Amino acid sequence: MDLILQGIVQAFQLLVRGDPEMLRVAALSLAVSLGATAISLVLGVASGTAIGLTKFMGRRFLVSLINTGMGSPPVVVGLIVTILLWRNGPLGALGLLYTPFAMVIAQVIISLPIVTGFTIASIQQVDPKLRLQILSLGASRFQMLWLFLKETRLPLLAAVMAGFGAIISEVGASMMVGGNIPGQTRVLTTAIVMETSKGNFALAIALGVILMVLVFLVNMALTIIQQRSRAR
Amino acid sequence: MDLILQGIVQAFQLLVRGDPEMLRVAALSLAVSLGATAISLVLGVASGTAIGLTKFMGRRFLVSLINTGMGSPPVVVGLIVTILLWRNGPLGALGLLYTPFAMVIAQVIISLPIVTGFTIASIQQVDPKLRLQILSLGASRFQMLWLFLKETRLPLLAAVMAGFGAIISEVGASMMVGGNIPGQTRVLTTAIVMETSKGNFALAIALGVILMVLVFLVNMALTIIQQRSRAR
Amino acid sequence: MSQDHIMLEARDLSVVLGGHEVIAIPSLTVMSNEVLGIIGPNGSGKTTLLLSLALLLRPAGGSILYQGQPVANGVAALRLRRRFAVVFQETLLLSGSVWDNVTLGLHLRGVGKEETVARARKWLARFGIAALAKRQARTLSGGEAKRVSLARAFVLQPEVLFLDEPFTALDSPTRQALLDDFESVLRETRVTTVMVTHDRNEAIVLADRVAVLMDGRIRQVGTPEEVFSYPVDEEVARFVEAGNVLRGVVSAQSGGLATVAVGDHHFDAVSDLAVGTRVTLFLRHEDVTLTLPPTQSALTSARNRLVGKVVKVFPLGSQVRLTVDCGFPLVALVTRRSAEEMELILGKTVHATFKATAVHVLRE
């Protein structure tokens, strides 16, 4: 019991005094996940909008492929990325394995289907007549697209939040492609697993608190966004 | 490149001949996750039905607590369970840490909010007049509850599937409370991470295929269930 | 059972939903073997009142009496509920087959297998859905599902049947066919029925008495003739779109023009119903024209002409509602100026005319 109480007390000391190791891990975690989210945002919103607004052969198949991607286990993504980046793998020459870049790649693969899928869903929820209304106000095709995305910005933000929430708390792929190297690729989740298994609860709890706060903020933002977009 | 091709070929050999190590890992993974799902089913459907059908003070708060639980990172659950089960922790005397039981506990904590939340949502989607209709057919309160749950069985199945899907592909908590001990607590996800980091792609890919098939089956079942329950 | 026996009674009934008292009814009775129609605008509390009477909603105050006895809670209420049946606007079928749905209420009551089969077969046949018994309930069309929900209620042989807008949301031919079947079942079983509806014609055709509910208060109770011809006030009149309700039988038919015998009178009306059909005629008050005798019997396209005495004068702003006794009371709505010029006062003899095209003929 003492050990645990002690751990909790120490964790709050680490949090209060801003322990450098703790801050380094949290900063890397944020940098990697925000980077991956930004890439997913650009790729996912663009492709999601294209898929949501147009009709083409195989559209249903593509959408169900994206939905499958939303539910595929991160460890499998980690396995595939590891194989691709393995020193004598197809992209091994780039020397990316066990670097933050590899983690960004894996996290983009995890979050891209989420952002794309959410984007398609939110675009399909908008009244299809809104497109006609915007066109009838004299918008060119490009102006229409821009105004239309502006209208769906709240659900799109929700898409981005959901993607970020998924990868910031992901552990398998980050461990596999990052290698959990202290000071280089150690992120919140991998550090918590490692410190916990070493019985180093103080740091683990401190990192857990940071992770929880981040996830909580994302969830809260998501809830507010969803309520605001429903209120319309 | 050779290494990878070789790995894929070997993986399918392992799958075809039913490699005992592979089978042991898959079986334990299934046993742990199915056990945890079964427990969540009983607890989650009971509490979800109670919360969904009754009105009481603090109901909204409880529901938002459950929703928060649905989104909390598994590594944090792993951390908490580890601390509780730590040899000189509150429940350390039970000696459960690094056993499949610990993994079941962690997975129940992860899947319970999902099953409960889904149950509440699906009960609230049923026409509230259906309850009155069942009562007006002469059902006692107990008969009504039973018929009502029978009516919502498809969404409830979806709830269970979602819970199972979340824990079968979860890695952080399983690693922390199970310890990834070969032959004892090594499950699909932790084994994939371990074998990948060792460069042992053959077994990792074979396990990855099994995991993907399981997740795919769950997703397919979920989709079918959701479409059938929407068709009504 | 005698007709004048009180089956169900509400006393000082008060229902509170979301902090508002949505129902406040000092007294309402349902007689044995009668069909009581409850009509009223949207949001007037019709469904809430029905649920309270059917013991599915606990009132905030007052009591429900069943055959003179106040209804208790718990097991006693369950035993009573099992003497009732409710058909909602939504069909609310459970998953499973049509047979499963129709027999469910009997299973819940522990009725034996043989009787269950016999009763279910009878009522499936009665509503023309015997062939659907094995179909999954969710694959039925709207009209079929509605028939199942009616059979599911009648199979229980309820002492009181509650219906909440049962024929809304059906397209017109489906609705008419079902109304015909339902009406003959109702006439045959004479089951005590409480029916919520917003359709005036349904109330005229089916109900023995009509209660007008507005803002949770009963504003008027009476026969359809009373309520639709003599609404108690302007608001009720406006809601029911007041008009004369006359009951009769088609006595002649010629190419779409029917003659309907109402007592000793014969009226022409546009309808292709066959001779012998029992019908209800609905005639708007404003479609009755009054003329002062002696009037030359000039040929006019107003085919229906009656002589009578003014027995009631009721001013309504710029218009006046007059009741003329022509052997039966006929109500006409005329402008105040006409009433003044014609000196339409009590006792005055007038001719009342209306066109055959103005009469709405409803099959009874």
Place this chain on the structure above:
Amino acid sequence: MSQDHIMLEARDLSVVLGGHEVIAIPSLTVMSNEVLGIIGPNGSGKTTLLLSLALLLRPAGGSILYQGQPVANGVAALRLRRRFAVVFQETLLLSGSVWDNVTLGLHLRGVGKEETVARARKWLARFGIAALAKRQARTLSGGEAKRVSLARAFVLQPEVLFLDEPFTALDSPTRQALLDDFESVLRETRVTTVMVTHDRNEAIVLADRVAVLMDGRIRQVGTPEEVFSYPVDEEVARFVEAGNVLRGVVSAQSGGLATVAVGDHHFDAVSDLAVGTRVTLFLRHEDVTLTLPPTQSALTSARNRLVGKVVKVFPLGSQVRLTVDCGFPLVALVTRRSAEEMELILGKTVHATFKATAVHVLRE
């Protein structure tokens, strides 16, 4: 611009949706400065036709001509679209303030700041919503939002204005106030307008010409008088609920009974509109009673009486539609039996009477 100039024309227009040809129109023209009403039952393709004319839906075949020139695709179509404005049934406001919404179309066209401000101010004021300029669009009530969507269209000073059931889904007082404002704006700007509506009164009051669309085909085009008094066939008649449409001015008013001057005639009608108000009278065909002279001028509650000659006899099954020339044409619907007994043939002189309560008075 002259009144007889063709602004927009559809030729051999064919629209295919989901494999079905939902619109097939050999020819339809919209004249400059006219209000063309398109009426028809649900699912007849009204909105689809509107979208095609507004260049928002590519037809499968045929062409749209703007001032005689066929419309091309691409940039040319955009340039044309910018001369049009569309108001949908749903208000479809974008997020942002009322001001943002009203100025959006001008921004898209690159109109200068000064002109944008001037025009937006003018039209916000014209629709009585200047005070709402800074409000978030999504916080508006239904009526306010509708005003914004109208201002957003008029600020573009379109050459053709398209309206898709713009006044549906508003409650009655809101609707009336908005209709009044809209009508005076329409009269003032004389903008060429194509308006889809299912409301007969709206079409009577606003439209110069009415096109009846059924199953994607134009069944009749004409003035409201022509279409509502003389529907081409039974189906159109039943849909439009045919009746006499008369235009006049209130010439006297006394306590809710108005006298309306229609040409040389004066009719009594129940209405509290003030003297001098321009009104349209609507009188159902079946509310006109025909009587053969010499008829004693007995006092009757049918306040309106005209003498005329039968100029048209149109048999309709068990009924007959007769047109009586009373200085203006008045249509009556009588039973076949009456027509035979009264020998109502061409040239016969008859008295036509109708009650003041039967006349529906619509403010113009």
